[in-house]
Each structure stands twice: as structure tokens, then as C-alpha cells.
Amino acid sequence: xxxxxxxxxxxxxxxxxxxxxxxxxxxxxxxxxxxxxxxxxxxxxxxxxxxxxxxxxxxxxxxxxxxxxxxxxxxxxxxxxxxxxxxxxxxxxxxxxxxxxxxxxxxxxxxxxxxxxxxxxxxxxxxxxxxxxxxxxxxxxxxxxxxxxxxxxxxxxxxxxxxxxxxxxxxxxxxxxxxxxxxxxxxxxxxxxxxxxxxxxxxxxxxxxxxxxxxxxxxxxxxxxxxxxxxxxxxxxxxxxxxxxxxxxxxxxxxxxxxxxxxxxxxxxxxxxxxxxxxxxx
Numbered sequence: 001x002x003x004x005x006x007x008x009x010x011x012x013x014x015x016x017x018x019x020x021x022x023x024x025x026x027x028x029x030x031x032x033x034x035x036x037x038x039x040x041x042x043x044x045x046x047x048x049x050x051x052x053x054x055x056x057x058x059x060x061x062x063x064x065x066x067x068x069x070x071x072x073x074x075x076x077x078x079x080x081x082x083x084x085x086x087x088x089x090x091x092x093x094x095x096x097x098x099x100x101x102x103x104x105x106x107x108x109x110x111x112x113x114x115x116x117x118x119x120x121x122x123x124x125x126x127x128x129x130x131x132x133x134x135x136x137x138x139x140x141x142x143x144x145x146x147x148x149x150x151x152x153x154x155x156x157x158x159x160x161x162x163x164x165x166x167x168x169x170x171x172x173x174x175x176x177x178x179x180x181x182x183x184x185x186x187x188x189x190x191x192x193x194x195x196x197x198x199x200x201x202x203x204x205x206x207x208x209x210x211x212x213x214x215x216x217x218x219x220x221x222x223x224x225x226x227x228x229x230x231x232x233x234x235x236x237x238x239x240x241x242x243x244x245x246x247x248x249x250x251x252x253x254x255x256x257x258x259x260x261x262x263x264x265x266x267x268x269x270x271x272x273x274x275x276x277x278x279x280x281x282x
Contacts (some may be wrong), residue, residue, distance in 0.1 A: 007052035010180060010213050011073070016082035018043040018068055018237075042068045044237040046082070050215060050230075052179075055207055057224040057231030057245070058217040059266065064234040066217040070182045073215070074104050087179060103173030103181050107188030109165065114158040118149060118168055121157055122175065129176045136175070143171040146205065163194040180213045181206065187223060195223070203227055221263035233266060240269045 019039040043065045050056045060066050071077045073084055075091055075098055084091040087101050112121050119140060126136035144150045147167045152160065160168065166186060173181055183202070187195035206212040218224055224231060225245070233240040233248075241248055245262075252265035 009049040010052040010087055011050040011215070012083075012085040013049070013069075013073075014047050014083040014085075016043050016046040016069070016072065016084065017041065017080045018065075018072060018077065019080045042237050043072075043079070043082075046232075046234075046237070046239055048232050048239070048242045050180075050213060052213050053207060053211050054229055055203060055214045055216055055227045057228035058215060058234060059219065059221065059224050059231055060217075060234035061219050061270075063236070064219075065237040066219075066234060067184055068237075069234075070104065070184050070215065070217055074102055074182055075099050100176060101179050103176065103178035105166075105169040105173040105181070105183050105186055107166070107185035109169040112157050112165070112168065115156060117154045117156055118144075118160070118171075119153040121168070122153075122171060125172045126175050131176065139175050139177070140171075143174045146174070147171050147201070161194075162189055163198070166190060166194075166198060178212075180215065182215045182217075184217045185219070186216070187218075187220065199223060199227055221261065221266060225262050233269060235270050 019041050022038040022040050046065070046069065058066050058069060068077065072079050072091075073086070075093075075095060078093060079091075086098060089095075089098050089101070091098060113124070116124075122140045122143075123136060126139065131139060140153070141150075144153050147170060149164065149167055149171060152164060157165070157168070170181075170183075170186070186202070187198055190198065202214060202216075207214060216224070216227060228245055230242075230244050231248075232242040248265060249260075249262065252260045252262075252268070256264055256268060
């Protein structure tokens, strides 16, 4: 199995919709109220459940709605309609206790201060989480040891490699020891020799050993095959498939041939030529 033994649902998404004002053209459009410009629907009735102690994949190309979905779950955006429940607690505006259950790391993290050391950066983010100084110091040492950053904590962030910056992003997300981690394309800019160890770390150390639940948003189909047991395939805000990876692969191979990979199945679904592949979508 690609991840640890799963538990009951820790995250439930029900009929989630998110609309944004349609971007305007020209200066006149910026003077118009949003209702005059119309709406763009980034998420269109998205529903799924995530079991605890698992790696759940959210697959889609750029613009599919992956980041919007994660930002809503993290309570950084409010949905237009629908419901998000984390650990039995429903999403509400600016709910600090809700956010304490979650940590988020992105493959395009830009909020670190490059002139500060890794330690000083983590101290700053720990203060934003409300951690007391002694607790923060202990947590920083713990996550640095977990991620192999101990020898580089007092090095300026500007000197870090791309792989080290990604590990720092994970360290920041883990500071308050959240139950659920939201990872937005964490290996996007990494070479294979750097990405594969990070994937193994997520699966073995975080999920199998520490029992974390991970939502992995990615457009890397091989990464999803390697890590995920269950997933959703998103295209322009709509779910093409939601369910076990094994079932999708079985249907895909039956439809497209035994050599079909997840990327082949995804292309068939997005293109509309493999609609029967998703016969078990829910």
C-alpha cells in the first residue's frame, strides 16, 4: 500500500462552489461593480471525503481549481456555497481553532525572509501561530531534526537549495503539529533526485510513522501513482473521478489497454474520449 492504515473520515467536502468576479478588460471594467462583469466558477459542486492517516490526491492541470480548493479548506478563502468539515468542525470565517488542525505548504512558497536564517524564519512563523518562545524553540528543533535541517538552521535562507527550501516550507507547516497537511505541488520545481526522497519522507515519516493525513495537490501523475490510495481528478472546477486509485487504474487499463498509466487515463477523461473510465466516479 502506498500509505499507512487509514482511519475514519477527518475531512468532508460537500457541494463546494467558489465563484470569482470575471476579470475585466480596460480601465472602464475596473470601475464597474463585480455583478456587472459576471462570474467565473473555479469550483463547481465538489464533494469528497478524506480518511485519516492517508495520502489523498487532488489531481489536475493548471487552472483546474486545486489551489482554490486547498485555500478554502485552509480557511484562507470562503466558499460561495457548500460545506467543509474538518475533524467534525465546520468551516467558519477566521476560525482559529479550525486552522489549528491544519498546516499548508506550497511548491511556490514566497513568504520566507531571505536575509534571515532558517531558525529566525521559523521563530517568526511560530510567533504567528501563537506558540510560546520555549515551546517554539523545542518545536523548531524537533521539525529540523525530522527534516534533516539541523546543520542549516543558522544559515541564511538565501543560501538554501531548492530542496532545502521545500523542506523549510514543510517545517513551517509542521510547527504547530497539525493533524492534516495540505501540500500544494510540493515537488513542482525539484529534480527527480530531490523530489523522490521528499515523497518518501511524506509517506513514511509523516503518514506511516506519525499518522498525519495529507492532501496532495499535484499535476504529476507519477507522483500520485506512487503516493496516493484515493484521489479526485479535477478539470475546470469539476470532479471527473473520485475514489480509489486502484479502481480507476483497473477501469482505465480495461478501456485503454494494459500499458495505460494514470496520465493516459487522465488525458482520456479530460478529452472526453474515456468517459466510461470514470463509471465509478462519486
